[in-house]
Amino acid sequence: MSDPVKAVVSRRFSASAERVYDAWLDPHWIGRWMYGPQVRNERIVRLATEPRVGGRFSYVVDRQGLEVDHVGEYLELDRPQLLVFTWGTRDSLPDTSRVVVEIAARADGGCDLTLTHIMGTAWAGYADKVSGSWRLMLGTLDRVLAENIPVTLPSS
Numbered sequence: 001m002s003d004p005v006k007a008v009v010s011r012r013f014s015a016s017a018e019r020v021y022d023a024w025l026d027p028h029w030i031g032r033w034m035y036g037p038q039v040r041n042e043r044i045v046r047l048a049t050e051p052r053v054g055g056r057f058s059y060v061v062d063r064q065g066l067e068v069d070h071v072g073e074y075l076e077l078d079r080p081q082l083l084v085f086t087w088g089t090r091d092s093l094p095d096t097s098r099v100v101v102e103i104a105a106r107a108d109g110g111c112d113l114t115l116t117h118i119m120g121t122a123w124a125g126y127a128d129k130v131s132g133s134w135r136l137m138l139g140t141l142d143r144v145l146a147e148n149i150p151v152t153l154p155s156s
Contacts, residue, residue, distance in 0.1 A: 001122040002069075003121075003149055004118050004119060004120060004121065005118070005119045005120065005121060005124045005127050006116055006117065006118055006119070006127070007117040007119070007127045007128075007130040007131040007134065008034060008114065008115070008117075008131070009088050009114070009115045009117075009134045009135050009138060010112065010113065010114045011035035011112070011113050011115075011135075011138040011139070011141075011142065012110065012111075012112050012113075013110050013113060013141075013145065014109075014110045014142075014145075014146065015110065015111070015145040015146070016079040016080075016105070016109055016110070016111060017080035017081065017103045017104070017105040017111035017140075018079065019080070019145055020111055020113060020141070021079050021080035021083065022079075022080075022084065022102055022150065023050055023141060023144075023155070024049035025083075025098075025143065026049070027049055028051070028078075029046060029048035029144070030047050030059065030077050030085070031044050031047050032140075032144045033060055033137060033138075033140040033143075033144050034059070034089050034137050034141075035047065035061050036061075039140050040136075041063070042061045042062060042063045043059060043062040043095065044059075044060075044061055044062075045060040045061040045062055046058065046059075046138050047059050047060070047069060050074070051073065051074065051077065052071065052077065053074055053075065053076065053077055054074065055073070055074050056071065056072065056073050056074070056075070057070075057071065057072055057085070058070070058071050058075075058090075059071075059126055062106075068089055069089060069090035069091075070087070070088070070089055071087060071088055071089065071090050072085045072086040072087045072088065072096065072099075073085060073086045075098070080105070080111075081102065081103050081104065082101070082102055082103070083099075083101040083118075084098065084099070084101070084134055085098070085099055086098055086099075087099050087117070088100075093095070095120070096118065097117060097118060097119040097123070098117075098118045099115065099116070099117050099118075100115070100116045100118070100136065100138070101113065101114075101115050102114045102115075102116075106143075113138065115134055115138070117130050117131075117134065125135070141144050153156055
């Protein structure tokens with residue numbers, strides 16, 4: 001059996017670990033940094049999250065007339081230091097990958113984030129592209145958090 005393929009990306013944020021963590025679970029924020037025209041040439045159709053262990057998410061975007069539904073399930077949520085979730089597209093289910101987001105608070109009030117996207121060996125040729133996509137999204141997250149607008153999670 002082959003080892004899984006890993007795409008690893010790190011980013012230093014001036015925002016607190018709590019703000020960075022919360023931005024992963026709020027559809028409003030996800031639509032500002034993970035998807036939409038400020039990130040790539042696409043239109044957001046619908047973003048939905050159930051931010052709890054066992055909860056699911058669905059991020060539907062329109063890319064040049066093709067609707068893509070990114071889906072997953074939250075496996076671990078430990079605010080503000082850890083998010084683990086499955087990742088795939090609706091049309092590729094049940095084949096999914098796993099994303100581990102580790103956030104370490106720093107003494108200066110900022111944080112360091114390490115994202116590890118663990119994929120099956122069939123994705124070996126895409127690891128660099130996956131890393132590049134996450135780098136793009138994390139850079140956008142850094143910019144929008146710098147605007148200092150509060151992140152508010154929906155009430156459960």
